[in-house]
Amino acid sequence: MVFLQQLINGVMLGSTYALVAIGYSLIFGVLRLLHFAHGEVFMVGAFIGLGAVVYLHVGPLVALLCAAVGCALLGVVIEFVAFRPIRRRNGSLLAPIVSSLGVGLLLQEVATNLFGAEQTRFPPQFEGEMIRLGGLFVTSTQLFILGTSFVLMLAVHLFVSYTKYGMAMRASAESTDVARLLGINVDTVIVLTFAFASALGGVAGVLVGFAFSAISPFMGVSMSIKGVAIMLIGGLGSIYGAMVGGLILGVVEVMTVGYLASSYRDAFSFALLIIMLLVRPQGLFSGASAAKR
């Protein structure tokens, strides 16, 4: 029973990781670029959601929508300001990395100046009702988070599998040259990818805000690191890898804390990463296996 409850805790945590990691993977897939500011987009999402709730008195779904739209716009602005000019000038490989780090720092600074360095939280009613299921218990907020995460993951899956632009996104991730020669405007795809990935990141930010009541300008920093780790576990650029990798990391973290000690948590996560790199360096999902759905 305790094990099941811990599993639920882990899946809860992991589903929010997965949403962030999917964004990372989408962007990495198309641009072959680690978008370090994605963690900060996630943070901005949390603040947008908080703002919508506090000032516009909206419900959780509308808050998610606000964060998704706001972050999609932010993602597009980042692409136009920080990445596109470098691509145009065929800048060095490091230039976009430094540029994304700079954007991340900038967003942190702006958030600190606007909202202060301390943690804030959603109003208490967002904690939700407690629901008992046999010996297990969850809160309505947890169910909402799980539900939203899984619906979004399903939506991502359907989007990349069954829509014109989803398919174009996957094709561009394989080879931008071939994609272009097949009539795909890769620049449009990149903008779309940033919008889509950032919207997911923003939603994850609000969900994490609901779950842990800890919104701060620095909440994206550790998320960035986790996102990269999940991508390595799941396979670079694979969205299914990001989903599964996120859930695995969440469960591993919770189980380590639940049965060992919190001080081992990061050690175990890194051990997992190293084992993956040794045993299956291409990640859980990669190459042909990712096409199997």
Next chain:
Amino acid sequence: MVVVNRNGFIVFHNNEVLAIDNVFMAAVAFLASRDTGIGVGMRKTMIAIGLSAVAMATPAYADVQIGVLMPTSGFAAGFGLEEQGSIDLFMKSYSDLGPAGKLKLVIYDTRGEPAQAISLTKKLIDSDKVTAIIGPYLSGESEAAFPVANRAATPIVTPSSAKPGIAAANRPWAFRFSSTTDKTDKALIEHWTKKQSKPIKNVVLFYDGKDAVSSSDGKTVMPAALKAANVNVLDAISFQTGDVDFSAQVTRAKALNPDGIVVTALFTEAGHLVSELRKQGMTQPIAAGVELSLDHKFIEIAGKASEGVLTAAEFNRDSSKPTVVQFVKDYEAATHHLPGNSSALMYDTLSLMRHCIMSTGVVGNSEADKVKIRDCWANMNGVEAPIAGAVTINKDGDGVRQPNFLVVRDGKFVVDP
């Protein structure tokens, strides 16, 4: 780099020009890294450059210069901002030292990091030539900074660090205004167990394994206090400063079905933990160590879940003592917030430091002046501080006082009779 306080004012470490410098430095670091293409590790360094620009603060041609170390940015910034409120209030009325001239403070931000505390202590002594140092805030920082000051024969007084033994290990120059957790924890547990209708036999102990005082409390001090009260510890479960997800820890504790819960953690983590405890349906009574520091942020974070949590603190905001009433009123008027435990500790420490300067005839920043201040603190016996009342320092250099017990009622800390 630039700290924003709760009122939305930007705190420029009392020096506006420096803040401009600092932003400039950060921009230069950023632009430099852009051209040279520096990788991930640079991010931290860039922040460090920005911050060290802040650290070059406050040139003052003082008559008596006292250094102050406190965290005004980083995870412990909340504490530092509470202290800042008291400093501003105190300096408004008491910066005049009579014949010795003016009291000047050289204030640096430690970001709550021990390494930073060490280098800033050196800097205060070597470059700023201060007569004494007030701070740092956290036990981990004091543990690191005390030996530096002790070797350099400069008095150093932390207002707040509560981990047992850290002043004792650095005789004769290190002191603390606060009393140690071994004394407060014992008193807290006695008070807590006595009050319960259902006797507390078994508890689960939660502690922050990263924060120095919370960790030493959770691993040794609190278990000893519980043992003395005949309470059995079923499990001691750790988490790390900065954690926000406590579901795994709470699920683990819930399975043990304890009679009560004891927490030693800083206010942020304690807030999230208590919130998760109640969320998972654990209704047991909760006692939290002094690390909580009566911070209103604890209540803000934990919300309703904070109701009934018992803690110990030196400061009783609701005291009818006229000096306390006056302090609370002035502090609130100046900052639009109620003072916390950290505010009170800083205010008293400043008062006693000024008392030592004036009563022993300190006139400048000489070696002899340092000795005078050291002896004043070492022999302090029943000296009246505005908030805490009579203050005595024991042979270990620690403050000795009975703590107040406070409980959260209707979103406020009130004295538990």
Next chain:
Amino acid sequence: MSDAPLLDVTGVGVTYGGYVALDDVSCRVVENSIHALIGPNGAGKTTLFNVVSGLVKPESGSLQFRERQYTGLRPDQILVMGIARNFQQVRLFPVLSVIENVMVGCHSRLPRTSFRDFVLGPLGRDKVDRLARERAAEMLDLVEYRGDTKAPPSQMTLVDQRRIEIARALASDPQLLLLDEPAAGMNPAEASQLSEIIRKIRGLGRTVLLVEHNTRMVFSLADEVTVLSAGKIIASGPPSAVKSDSAVVTAYLGNV
């Protein structure tokens, strides 16, 4: 219709760091013809394809399609205009299934995804997706691909992979199809099957520009042959004329 060619390449030059890959190349491809481009290895045939499809920007010369100047357009714009290609080195998307590979080829011909499709489409497999799937299956049928369409292309033989690539290029409904050595690695039976497919494609009103080393196939299939050697056009004309051109024989055919 005038007798203006469908594709008109004039004076194109490409150099790679001093190495002249194409030197003042001009070539006209007549509408609804099968036009072969032959020449020894390293002659610059693939480079010319890259120029025509927009992957490589020529340093000099101009490109016209249907009498419209298009030098400098992006590859995706050129495809939309009506020029599609395959690759000498097969470049299918490994993580997409066979059918999905061909569906990506439909991209430019699919209706604009409306906001409704974009938001609600994924939930109900929108009509755009169905359209693409049907069209892709049709194209695979046209190239006589009989393998599994749901498997990744890496599981297929090289010959099948070439067929899939041709289907993917056809999916964009091009007026001009550029085929770079489509018969490489095929046995004679497969090669003649491919010839039939190419005729069928021409029969649908399309024009084919074909690079091929298999001279038997070229001379039986092509209406027009252009010979490229060391980056220069050395002959151009109907197969019978080119076959007997002495320069061609020394430069190329003699070596076969």
